[in-house]
Amino acid sequence: QKEVEQDPGPLSVPEGAIVSLNCTYSNSAFQYFMWYRQYSRKGPELLMYTYSSGNKEDGRFTAQVDKSSKYISLFIRDSQPSDSATYLCAILNQGGSEKLVFGKGTKLTVNP
């Protein structure tokens, strides 16, 4: 079983829609969860970072972690064409290796 599973999509939504992106993970010891955004032919950039369970909000973006079900989510409100990108969930194996393990990424297109 892979450490992080993510539905690769693609996902296509109209402008203004609420977008939900999801991942599951296998190791209940993980505590640091990240979402990266990657525009076409660019490097990934850190979008959101959460520790343990709960929600974290930043503008139109909300990251949510449910440790009981080992499920992480990213919500985008009032989606814009500029949000069109690939979104990658990642889990940091903190304490020693500090390895960052990624899901496969979900390609999102927001249509005007």
Next chain:
Amino acid sequence: NAGVTQTPKFQVLKTGQSMTLQCAQDMNHEYMSWYRQDPGMGLRLIHYSVGAGITDQGEVPNGYNVSRSTTEDFPLRLLSAAPSQTSVYFCASSYRGTGYNYGYTFGSGTRLTVV
């Protein structure tokens, strides 16, 4: 500008050739990693380092070699290029401050084609 610098941006190799992908960061980050990204496969960890002189294998290390003699540099060597190594390669770095790792900063990537 501060960040992670990767060179070259593009490279075409013939099967069997060797080459080194360069990665440098000027943020004094202790942790550095190399990933490859292939369609439908996401980012897969090749090798990583937790500090100068310390490296370890990731998920897909075969055919690649790394060393880390300084904090700033983390080169990736392809020993004998194969078409299966055609990919986009990303280098990333991070640090741990006040007990937290604040996430990795990525370079802009190297697009490698092996023919």
